[in-house]
Amino acid sequence: MNKTATEDRREAAGAPADSAPSHFIRNIVAQDLKENKNGGRVHTRFPPEPNGYLHIGHAKSICLNFGLAAEFGGFCNLRFDDTNPSKEDIEYVESIKSDVRWLGFDWGEKEYFASDYFEQLYRYALQLIEGGSAYVCDLTADQIREYRGTLTEPGKNSPFRARSVEENLDLFQRMRAGEFADGARTLRARIDMASPNLNLRDPVMYRILHAAHHRTGDRWRIYPTYDFAHGQSDSIEGITHSICTLEFEDHRPLYDWFLDRLGIHHPQQIEFARLNLTHTVLSKRKLLQLVKDGHVAGWDDPRMPTLAGIRRRGYTADAIRTFCERIGVAKRNSTVDIAMLEHSVREDLNLRAPRVMAVLRPLRVVITNYPEDRVEELEAVNNPEDPNMGTRKVSFSRVLYIEQEDFREDPPKGFFRLAPGREARLRYAYIVKCEEFVKDPKTGAVVELRCTYDPESKSGAARSGRKVKATLHWVSAAHAIEAEVRLYDHLFAAENPDDVQEGVDWTSGINPKSLETLTSCRVEPILAGAAPGNRYQFERLGYFSVDTVDSSDRRLVFNRTVTLRDSWAKIEKAQKK
Ligand code: ATP
Ligand code: MG
Numbered sequence: 001m002n003k004t005a006t007e008d009r010r011e012a013a014g015a016p017a018d019s020a021p022s023h024f025i026r027n028i029v030a031q032d033l034k035e036n037k038n039g040g041r042v043h044t045r046f047p048p049e050p051n052g053y054l055h056i057g058h059a060k061s062i063c064l065n066f067g068l069a070a071e072f073g074g075f076c077n078l079r080f081d082d083t084n085p086s087k088e089d090i091e092y093v094e095s096i097k098s099d100v101r102w103l104g105f106d107w108g109e110k111e112y113f114a115s116d117y118f119e120q121l122y123r124y125a126l127q128l129i130e131g132g133s134a135y136v137c138d139l140t141a142d143q144i145r146e147y148r149g150t151l152t153e154p155g156k157n158s159p160f161r162a163r164s165v166e167e168n169l170d171l172f173q174r175m176r177a178g179e180f181a182d183g184a185r186t187l188r189a190r191i192d193m194a195s196p197n198l199n200l201r202d203p204v205m206y207r208i209l210h211a212a213h214h215r216t217g218d219r220w221r222i223y224p225t226y227d228f229a230h231g232q233s234d235s236i237e238g239i240t241h242s243i244c245t246l247e248f249e250d251h252r253p254l255y256d257w258f259l260d261r262l263g264i265h266h267p268q269q270i271e272f273a274r275l276n277l278t279h280t281v282l283s284k285r286k287l288l289q290l291v292k293d294g295h296v297a298g299w300d301d302p303r304m305p306t307l308a309g310i311r312r313r314g315y316t317a318d319a320i321r322t323f324c325e326r327i328g329v330a331k332r333n334s335t336v337d338i339a340m341l342e343h344s345v346r347e348d349l350n351l352r353a354p355r356v357m358a359v360l361r362p363l364r365v366v367i368t369n370y371p372e373d374r375v376e377e378l379e380a381v382n383n384p385e386d387p388n389m390g391t392r393k394v395s396f397s398r399v400l401y402i403e404q405e406d407f408r409e410d411p412p413k414g415f416f417r418l419a420p421g422r423e424a425r426l427r428y429a430y431i432v433k434c435e436e437f438v439k440d441p442k443t444g445a446v447v448e449l450r451c452t453y454d455p456e457s458k459s460g461a462a463r464s465g466r467k468v469k470a471t472l473h474w475v476s477a478a479h480a481i482e483a484e485v486r487l488y489d490h491l492f493a494a495e496n497p498d499d500v501q502e503g504v505d506w507t508s509g510i511n512p513k514s515l516e517t518l519t520s521c522r523v524e525p526i527l528a529g530a531a532p533g534n535r536y537q538f539e540r541l542g543y544f545s546v547d548t549v550d551s552s553d554r555r556l557v558f559n560r561t562v563t564l565r566d567s568w569a570k571i572e573k574a575q576k577k
Contacts, residue, residue: 023328023329023330024329024330024331025064025068025241025243025270025272025329026068026071026329028241028268028270029042029068029072029241030072032240032241032268033072037240038240041074041238041240042068042069042072042073042074042075042240042241043069043074043075043076043077043237043238043239043240043241044065044066044068044069044074044075044076044077044239044240044241044242044243045065045076045077045078045079045112045234045237045239045242046058046061046062046065046066046076046077046078046079046100047079047080047081047230047233047234048080048081048096049080049081049082049083049084049087049088049226049284050080050082050088050089050090050092050093050096050214051084051087051088051089051092051284051288052092052284052285052287052288052299053092053095053096053099053284053287053299053300053304053306053307053308053309054095054096054099054100054306054307054308055282055284055287055304055305055306055307056275056277056282056305056306056307056310056320056341057274057275057276057277057282057305058099058307059103059307059320059321059324060274060275060324060327061243061245062100062103062105063103063321063324063325064243064272064324064329065243066105066107068241068243074240075108075110076105076107076110077107077110077111077112077237077239078096078097078100078107078110078111078112079111079112079113079114079233079237080093080096080112080113080114080115081114081226081229081230081233082113082114082115082213082214082215083114083115083223083224083225083226083229084223084226085209085211085212085213085214085223086209086211088213088214089214090214093214095299095308097111099307099308099311102307102311102317103307103317103320103321104317104318104321112233112237113215114224114229114230114233115213115215115216116215117229117232117233117236118216118219118220118223118224120232120236121224121228121229121232121233122176124232124258124262124264125172125187125205125206125224125228126169126172127262128189128205128258128261128262129165129168129169129172129187130165130169131261132165132190133189133190133261134168134187134188134189134190134205135158135160135161135162135163135168135187135188135190136160136163136167136168136171136172136175136185136186136187136188137158137160137161137185137186137187137188137202138160138184138185139158139159139160139186140183141183144158144186144204147193148193148198148201149193149194149198149201151198154193154194155193155194155201155202156193157193158188158193158202161190161202171185172187172206175187175206175208175221175222176220176221176222177221178210178221180208181208181210182208182209182210183207183208184208185208186204186205186206186207186208187204187205187206187222188202188203188204188205189202189203189205189228189254189257189258190202191203191254191257197250197253197254198250199227199250199251199253199254200253200254200257203225203227203228203254204225204227205224205225205227205228206222206223206224206225206228207222207223207225208221208222209221209222209223211223227251227254227255228258230255231254231255231258231259231267231269232258232259232262232264234267235259235262235264235265235266235267236264236265238265239267240267240268241267241268241270242267242268242269242270243269243270243271243272244269244270244271244272245271245272245273245274246271246272246273246274246331246333247274248269248271249271252269252271255269271331272329272330272331273329273330273331273332273333273334274333275327275336276333276334276335276336277305277335277336277337277338277341278335278336278337278338278339278495278496279338279490279491279492279493279494279495279497280305280338280490280491280492280497281305281491281492281497281498281506282305283498286506287299287304287305287306289507290304290507290510293507295507295510296491300312300549302314302486302488302547302559303488303491303514303515304491305491307320312545312547312548312549312559313488313545313559313560313561314345314349314535314543314544314545314559314561314562315345315561316345316348316349316352316535318348319344319345319347319348319349320341320344322344322347322348323340323341323344323345326340326344327340335495335496338490342562345543345561345562346543346562346564346565349535349537349543349561349562350385350537351385351386352383352386352535353383353535353536353537353543354382354383354389354536354537355380355381355382355383355384355536355537355539356523356524356526356527356536356537356538356539357380357394357427357473357474357475357523357524357538357539358473358475358483358485358521358522358523358524358527358536358538358539358541358544358558359401359402359403359473359474359475359480359521359522359523360403360485360487360518360521360538360541361403361404361405361518361521362401362402362403362404362520362521362522363401363402363403363404363406363407363446363447363448363449364399364400364401364447364448364449364477365399365400365401365402365432365448365449365450365451365474366398366399366448366449366450366451367398367399367400367432367451367452367453368435368450368451368452369452369453370397370398370453371398372398374397374398375395375396375397375476375478375479376395376396376397376429377393377394377395377396378393378394378395378396378428378429378459379391379392379393379394379428379460380392380393380394380427380428392526394428394476394524395476395478395479395525396426396429396430396476397476397477397478397479399476399477399478400426400474400475400476400477401474401475401477401480401522402418402426402449402472402473402474403472403473403540404446406418406424406470406472407419407434407437407446407449409437409446416469416470417470417472418432418434418449418451418470418472419434420434420436420437421433421434421435422434423468424468424469424470424471424472425457425459425468425470425471425472426471426472426474427459427471427472427473427474427539428459429453429458429459429474430453430454430455430457430458430459431453431454431457431466431468432451432452432453432454433451433452433453433454434449434450434451435450435451435452436449436450437449437450438450454466472540473538473539473540473541475522475523475524477522479524479525480522480523480524480525481522481523481524481525481527481528481556482520482521482522482523482556483521483522483523483527483556483557483558484517484518484519484521484550484555484556484557484558485517485518485521485544485557485558485559485560486515486516486517486518486547486557486558486559486560487515487516487517487518487560488514488515488559488560489511489513489514489515489516490511490514491510491511491514492509492510492511493509493511494509497509521558523538523556523558527556528553528556529553530546530551530556531546532546532547532548532549532551533545533546533548534546535561536558537564540564541560541563541564542560542561542562542563542564543560543561543562543564544558544559544560544561545558545559545561546558546559547559
């Protein structure tokens with residue numbers, strides 16, 4: 001049998017044949033195809049409003065929409081739902097495009113803007129007015145709210161509801177011409193002020209707004225509401241499966257009403273649960289506030305759940321796509337533990353990140369029995385998960401740095417690293433023994449260890465089999481280079497930052513320790529000139545990436561992407577409890 005065009009497209013898009021996990025939306029689409037609904041077409045869209053940067057929740061929607069299109073040999077449009085010029089900006093359009101591309105999806109020519117449909121939407125509105133299904137209303141926004149009623153009480157008809165078609169046409173055209181002030185009038189759908197669904201109580205379709213639009217400039221003085229624009233935009237684009245989040249379930253009857261009255265193509269709307277993540281917020285309004293009020297350094301602050309933020313932090317697109325696949329698609333709202341996202345990142349970086357040694361809080365170590373002028377080049381493995389990544393040389397000498405936390409004057413039970421009289425192995429090198437330690441007389445802080453090394457204990461050598469319980473990372477003081485390292489923790493300490501007591505501002509839950517900057521770290525010289533965006537595993541510490549904004553040849557800056565699982569920290573935490 002010859003391959004169909006659909007199958008060709010499917011292969012070209014690199015669709016996973018049958019590996020993708022099943023979920024109810026995938027089943028619906030598969031069933032529709034089987035029944036040859038929509039003439040066998042699958043056409044989805046990802047419809048962001050360009051009023052902020054994309055976040056990890058959007059990634060779920062992107063993976064779903066683009067993923068289904070690829071899997072079933074269809075298309076996915078990137079459509080900007082840009083109906084509200086007062087909140088939108090070209091900066092957001094550009095960031096959204098680069099984020100979708102970075103995630104690994106390609107919309108080809110299929111880039112659209114709801115603003116391109118303004119003329120068509122206007123004509124639809126005229127059609128509804130002519131059919132007696134829409135009217136110009138002079139109530140103010142407050143009055144409209146008042147007349148709307150509540151969940152338990154029906155609304156009241158607007159006194160302007162009975163305007164003649166001629167008067168409505170005249171007023172609506174004059175609204176467009178810019179004759180009236182902002183908010184003076186609206187165009188409303190004439191549906192049912194007593195409907196149990198509040199969305200059907202004569203919703204506003206157009207509002208007057210004398211604001212320049214980032215694409216249409218000053219051409220329009222009226223703008224369609226999201227509710228009037230969204231469904232019709234999907235229809236114009238011939239979307240077959242209009243996938244959106246659960247909060248739009250109650251809007252579906254309204255979208256159906258518009259499409260039915262207009263008698264135009266009717267996409268099938270399917271709702272799914274939005275992604276919520278612990279320890280962060282995923283509302284664009286709140287993310288915007290974090291940026292505007294300076295709680296973070298910008299939309300791409302590595303603590304932000306935005307794609308720009310987590311990309312800068314070092315997360316890979318692969319890890320995010322894997323995460324989106326793992327969390328699945330459901331019909332019931334739930335919250336995913338952020339640890340699951342971190343797990344996907346760790347798993348991916350484990351395979352691809354070269355290992356290096358870096359000391360974040362340096363403690364000087366002098367090996368007293370090691371010759372002063374000697375330097376040994378030791379062989380270090382770049383990635384034990386991937387022998388193809390080869391080895392490198394690491395210089396060992398008499399003066400080294402180790403991590404301050406790898407020494408304890410009074411080692412607690414279960415602490416196996418260095419302590420007075422204790423031995424530990426230095427990675428790729430020798431076993432050393434702590435003979436003495438030096439304290440700063442003023443602060444009492446330990447500032448230097450004086451150790452001896454066992455020349456017979458070199459890693460890989462005949463007698464190296466001697467066992468010690470800890471292996472420490474280190475750098476040679478004379479060879480290491482300085483770097484700044486930024487350690488990130490959850491942006492919010494509480495699992496659910498949206499859940500605050502009445503009267504308490506949600507921003508008060510921002511974790512004051514979400515960023516710790518260390519400026520005198522020492523890293524292996526191989527990292528000199530490391531390219532922005534490069535990712536490494538700092539042995540025993542975690543995955544780190546070169547900051548794409550602040551790092552330069554003169555000043556290396558690393559972001560901690562994610563920690564390794566640190567068993568000691570866990571034990572100590574448990575002991576403290
Ligand atoms: P807000 O954060 O103010 O609620 P929004 O996230 O709905 O805004 P849009 O630009 O309208 O912003 O979203 C584009 C698409 O992404 C929509 O189809 C929306 O349903 C989907 N989306 C948004 N947030 C999530 C989320 N947390 N999980 C899954 N999909 C989401
Ligand atoms: Mg939205």
